[in-house]
Amino acid sequence: MSTVIEMSGILAHYDTLGATRAAIERLREAGHSDLDVFSPFPAPELEEAMGIESSPVRRWALIGGITGFATATALTGLTALAYPLVTQGKPILSWPAFFVIMFEMTILFTGLFGFAGVLFHTHRSRKRLSAGYREVFSVDRFGVYLRDAGANMSEIEALLQDTGAIEIEEVAA
Amino acid sequence: MATAEIEVPREALPTLEQANDDISRPIYAPSWRYYLLLAICGVGILAGGTAWAIQVKNGIGMAGINNPVSWGVYIVTFVFWVGIAHSGTLISAVLYLTRSGWRTTINRAAEAMTIFAVMTAGLFPLIHLGRVWYFYYLVPYPSTRLLWPNFRSPLVWDMFAIGTYFTISLVFWYLGLIPDLAVLRDKFTGVKKKIYGTLALGWQGSVKDWSHYRRLYLYLAGIATPLVLSVHSVVSWDFAMGIVPGWHSTIFAPYFVAGAIFSGVAMVITIMIPLRWAFGLEKYITKYHFDNMAKLLLFTSLIVGYAYALEFFLAWWVNDPIEKESFAWRAYGFYAGPFWIMVFCNVVVPMSLWFKRTRNSLAALFAVTIFVNIGMWYERFVIIVTSLAHEYEPGGWGIYVPSTTEILILIGSFAWFFFWFLLFSRTLPVISIAEVKEHLAHEHEHGH
Numbered sequence A: 001m002s003t004v005i006e007m008s009g010i011l012a013h014y015d016t017l018g019a020t021r022a023a024i025e026r027l028r029e030a031g032h033s034d035l036d037v038f039s040p041f042p043a044p045e046l047e048e049a050m051g052i053e054s055s056p057v058r059r060w061a062l063i064g065g066i067t068g069f070a071t072a073t074a075l076t077g078l079t080a081l082a083y084p085l086v087t088q089g090k091p092i093l094s095w096p097a098f099f100v101i102m103f104e105m106t107i108l109f110t111g112l113f114g115f116a117g118v119l120f121h122t123h124r125s126r127k128r129l130s131a132g133y134r135e136v137f138s139v140d141r142f143g144v145y146l147r148d149a150g151a152n153m154s155e156i157e158a159l160l161q162d163t164g165a166i167e168i169e170e171v172a173a
Numbered sequence B: 001m002a003t004a005e006i007e008v009p010r011e012a013l014p015t016l017e018q019a020n021d022d023i024s025r026p027i028y029a030p031s032w033r034y035y036l037l038l039a040i041c042g043v044g045i046l047a048g049g050t051a052w053a054i055q056v057k058n059g060i061g062m063a064g065i066n067n068p069v070s071w072g073v074y075i076v077t078f079v080f081w082v083g084i085a086h087s088g089t090l091i092s093a094v095l096y097l098t099r100s101g102w103r104t105t106i107n108r109a110a111e112a113m114t115i116f117a118v119m120t121a122g123l124f125p126l127i128h129l130g131r132v133w134y135f136y137y138l139v140p141y142p143s144t145r146l147l148w149p150n151f152r153s154p155l156v157w158d159m160f161a162i163g164t165y166f167t168i169s170l171v172f173w174y175l176g177l178i179p180d181l182a183v184l185r186d187k188f189t190g191v192k193k194k195i196y197g198t199l200a201l202g203w204q205g206s207v208k209d210w211s212h213y214r215r216l217y218l219y220l221a222g223i224a225t226p227l228v229l230s231v232h233s234v235v236s237w238d239f240a241m242g243i244v245p246g247w248h249s250t251i252f253a254p255y256f257v258a259g260a261i262f263s264g265v266a267m268v269i270t271i272m273i274p275l276r277w278a279f280g281l282e283k284y285i286t287k288y289h290f291d292n293m294a295k296l297l298l299f300t301s302l303i304v305g306y307a308y309a310l311e312f313f314l315a316w317w318v319n320d321p322i323e324k325e326s327f328a329w330r331a332y333g334f335y336a337g338p339f340w341i342m343v344f345c346n347v348v349v350p351m352s353l354w355f356k357r358t359r360n361s362l363a364a365l366f367a368v369t370i371f372v373n374i375g376m377w378y379e380r381f382v383i384i385v386t387s388l389a390h391e392y393e394p395g396g397w398g399i400y401v402p403s404t405t406e407i408l409i410l411i412g413s414f415a416w417f418f419f420w421f422l423l424f425s426r427t428l429p430v431i432s433i434a435e436v437k438e439h440l441a442h443e444h445e446h447g448h
Helices: A017-029 A044-050 A057-082 A095-121 A153-162 B016-027 B032-058 B073-084 B086-097 B107-121 B123-128 B132-138 B154-187 B190-199 B207-240 B252-278 B287-318 B321-332 B336-354 B356-360 B362-389 B404-427 B433-446
Strands: A007-014 A035-038 A142-146 A167-172
Touching: A007 A017, A007 A153, A017 A035, A017 A044, A017 A142, A017 A153, A017 B433, A035 A044, A035 B207, A044 B207, A057 A095, A057 B207, A095 B154, A095 B207, A153 A167, B016 B154, B016 B404, B016 B433, B032 B404, B073 B086, B073 B107, B073 B123, B073 B207, B073 B252, B073 B362, B073 B404, B086 B107, B086 B154, B086 B207, B086 B252, B107 B123, B107 B154, B107 B252, B107 B404, B123 B132, B123 B404, B132 B154, B154 B190, B154 B207, B154 B433, B207 B252, B207 B362, B252 B287, B252 B362, B287 B321, B287 B336, B287 B356, B287 B362, B321 B336, B321 B362, B336 B356, B336 B362, B356 B362
Parallel strands: none
Antiparallel strands: A007 A142, A007 A167, A035 A142
């Protein structure tokens, strides 16, 4: 690793959920909240420790559902009115029959918008992986990465050591 | 929780790293056996494809369908594959919502099966169409004649339902794959790293990203559950909306949904048993998983058996002579053979699953699921063909026998399905690595 660039970030590896959680909590207590935490599997405990409450994907899904329902209502209703041909002895606007289309399209748009939401909110990192990311984080280790350790590097290092970090690296931001 | 029942001592539990390696190992170097299987599927696809090409050239008369039986093997097979597609979403969505931990090791393969089964099913309306190039009539697009699809028609509902089901299943499956694709990106070098890296969309397992992921996963599970129920209901309405004796019944939607889950679970077991053996995944897919799936199979078999009985009861109870005649002919007429094959395979054989010995013997379980796969194809044959062949007017009765073209295309559809599944099994992890790790990590830390 190059040593020319100014060292400012710090990355600690952990091998258990409990230790990772403790480290996040203590770092946040010490006022360091600009954290990136890497986990090989979904861990609600860590989200809680980081203070993540809810994902904005909720809104994407809701807007998608409403859009889908409205689109299907317009598609079935307006096309029936545009070419008002009575078929199957049903009224021109046969809502019970059209409801099947409305139901399916609500679900379709909810899923697609939600997926777009996930892509959008994880986009900042898509071009290049974070400087703190290591390949072991997709295997069995957790990473706690503080982008800007500032002046009190040694203090933080002690804290990380204390919470059971198995490896600590300095990372060029 | 149920996970405590897994018969693996804690010391024998694989570590996260072992799980990582075990599950991604099959992706490295396929053996000659794999290529042989692929080649067999290739021959099957070629046979079906040739038969179809000849049908396109000569016309739909190559199929045995006639007047009155205008829906034959193509529609039967379409319904069969749509049914197979159902268990994937059931296992990944419904069991996720009910927090059934045992789904973890089987959901990925079941979801893949769903996608390939829909891809197979989707071919049949096109094949059945004869003049396949008119398919776009079903798509709502602004034409110069101002003519739009008839949204009152169950066939148009069907297109929307199946299209939505395919898309949502694909999104669900892909979302679950993203973290595992990142695992492969980090394991491989060179071209493979590039490919998996591109597909992984820059996933780095940041806890913030996981929170978006988990939220959408929950929502997809939530919307896929009503979706899975709606899809086969809509397929059943293709029939139930018609005033054909044997079809025009309100029990069709739940009857078809139960049948779909039944056949889908059977196919999952049929595939998982050889897959587990071939890839050495015994540590991850245990007898416990098969036992649970077998119980699901038994339960849905009971529902299906109940529906068969109820159909006959209703025909007798409403005392409609046409309906009574139609059902009597179904059981004792020209198609009595398929009917009793159906009853034997779907109702009698699965009763052996009451015994723990059958559930715990993989050979026996495999045999039962083969019977169910056959029985469920016959069920659709019986419903569709016998009803059309024996409608109201004796002068309009007729007999349908599948033609060679139809049989070849049926065989081709199996080859096509397994071809995709084989490709999947060697290019992507067949078990969700992230979910297995989540489960193992909790086992290691808390011991449950």
